[in-house]
Amino acid sequence: MKKDITCIVCPKGCTIHVEYDETGIKSMEGYSCKRGIEYATAEILSPTRMVTSSVKTDNARYTVCPVKTSKPIGKDKIQDVMKSICCVKVKAPVRQGDVIIKDVCGTGADIVATQTLEALEKE
Numbered sequence: 001m002k003k004d005i006t007c008i009v010c011p012k013g014c015t016i017h018v019e020y021d022e023t024g025i026k027s028m029e030g031y032s033c034k035r036g037i038e039y040a041t042a043e044i045l046s047p048t049r050m051v052t053s054s055v056k057t058d059n060a061r062y063t064v065c066p067v068k069t070s071k072p073i074g075k076d077k078i079q080d081v082m083k084s085i086c087c088v089k090v091k092a093p094v095r096q097g098d099v100i101i102k103d104v105c106g107t108g109a110d111i112v113a114t115q116t117l118e119a120l121e122k123e
């Protein structure tokens with residue numbers, strides 16, 4: 001199999017051509033430094049992504065709170081993680097960095113709030 005990968009480690013954006021099969025990577029061309037080799041290898045063997053989304057809120061001015069994973073997770077887990085996130089409702093106040101879901105779907109990553117939301121004042 002062949003795949004062209006754009007390295008996003010630095011602004012140069014090298015296009016790395018990779019040939020691989022089920023046993024591993026056979027050849028790689030187009031990178032300009034070893035960081036590109038590491039990036040392309042990870043993209044082929046175990047691709048990961050940061051996930052950003054939002055959760056519903058209660059007792060806050062805004063109806064949703066933006067969240068993200070605390071570290072990249074395997075691409076194969078993204079759908080499960082999104083399902084977990086969509087079921088959650090957080091009650092304000094929420095602080096930026098608060099853990100909303102610990103070890104989401106057993107990935108070792110937490111879902112954390114990326115914005116502070118104050119609680120609505122009682123009238």
Ligand code: SF4
Pocket residue numbers: 007008009010011012013014031032033034035036037
């Ligand atoms: S291979 Fe090296 S030089 Fe090219 S984009 Fe990646 S990090 Fe930058």
